[in-house]
Amino acid sequence: MRWQLACLGMAGTTIRDGGLVEQAVTVAVAGQGVVPGTAEHERMLAVVRKTMGRSNIEVFRLLLDGDERRARAANAEFEQAYGLLVDDGAIEPVPGVVEAISTLRESGVKVALTTGFARSTQNAVLDALGWHGLIDLALSPADAGRGRPYPDLVLVAALRLGVEDVARIAVAGDTPLDVIAGRRAGAGLVAGVLTGAADATELRAAGATTVIDSVAGLPALMGVGRPAAVYPQAV
Numbered sequence: 752m753r754w755q756l757a758c759l760g761m762a763g764t765t766i767r768d769g770g771l772v773e774q775a776v777t778v779a780v781a782g783q784g785v786v787p788g789t790a791e792h793e794r795m796l797a798v799v800r801k802t803m804g805r806s807n808i809e810v811f812r813l814l815l816d817g818d819e820r821r822a823r824a825a826n827a828e829f830e831q832a833y834g835l836l837v838d839d840g841a842i843e844p845v846p847g848v849v850e851a852i853s854t855l856r857e858s859g860v861k862v863a864l865t866t867g868f869a870r871s872t873q874n875a876v877l878d879a880l881g882w883h884g885l886i887d888l889a890l891s892p893a894d895a896g897r898g899r900p901y902p903d904l905v906l907v908a909a910l911r912l913g914v915e916d917v918a919r920i921a922v923a924g925d926t927p928l929d930v931i932a933g934r935r936a937g938a939g940l941v942a943g944v945l946t947g948a949a950d951a952t953e954l955r956a957a958g959a960t961t962v963i964d965s966v967a968g969l970p971a972l973m974g975v976g977r978p979a980a981v982y983p984q985a986v
Contacts, residue, residue, distance in 0.1 A: 760924035763947020779829035804928030806898030847967025902936035927957035
C-alpha cells in the first residue's frame with residue numbers, strides 16, 4: 752500500500768487546548784441566558800462532550816432546540832471567545848505531532864487537518880502554532896458542505912489533493928465521530944487516538960481499525976518510523 756493522504760483532526764488529536772472548547776461554550780451560552788453552574792449549563796456541557804468532533808453550529812442547534820437565530824449568535828460568540836483564548840497562547844501541539852507530520856510529508860504522504868471549527872477559528876489556531884507551512888491543506892465544515900460524522904471533509908481533502916483511491920487514505924482522530932467519518936469515506940486506515948475525548952473502547956465501537964496513543968504513532972502504522980503501541984480488540 753502506498754499511502755497518499757493522512758486526514759487528522761485538530762483539537763484533541765493534533766493540538767491540546769486545555770479545555771478551551773468548554774470555556775468558549777460557557778461564554779457562548781451565557782450570552783443566551785444560560786448561567787454557569789446551573790443544571791442547564793451542566794446539561795449543555797454534557798451534550799458538548801458527547802458530540803465532540805461535530806460542526807460547532809450543529810452543536811449549538813442541538814443545545815438551543817433548533818432555534819437558528821440563537822444558534823448562530825451563540826456560534827459567533829463561541830468563535831470569538833475561542834479565538835481570544837488561542838491568541839493568549841493556551842494551545843500547544845500534542846507531543847510528537849509536528850515530527851509525525853513532517854515524517855509523513857517527507858515520505859510523500861500529504862497531510863490535511865480537518866475540524867468542526869469555523870474557518871476563521873481554524874486559521875487562528877494555525878496562525879498561533881505557525882502551522883500553515885507544516886501541512887498541505889486545512890478544511891472546516893464550510894469548505895466541505897457538512898462536518899462529521901459525514902465523510903465530506905475526508906472526501907473533499909482527497910479531491911483537492913489528488914488522491915487516486917480512498918483506500919490510500921489514513922484518518923486519525925480522538926472522537927467516535929472522527930472514526931465514523933473516516934469509515935464512511937472508505938479510508939484504508941482509521942485510527943483512534945487517545946489524546947482527547949474518547950477511550951479505546953469507544954473508538955473501537957465506532958469502527959476504528961486500530962487505536963494508538965497519539966498521532967505521533969501514525970507514521971509507524973503507515974510504514975514509516977518506529978512501531979507504535981497498539982491496543983488489541985477486546986474479547
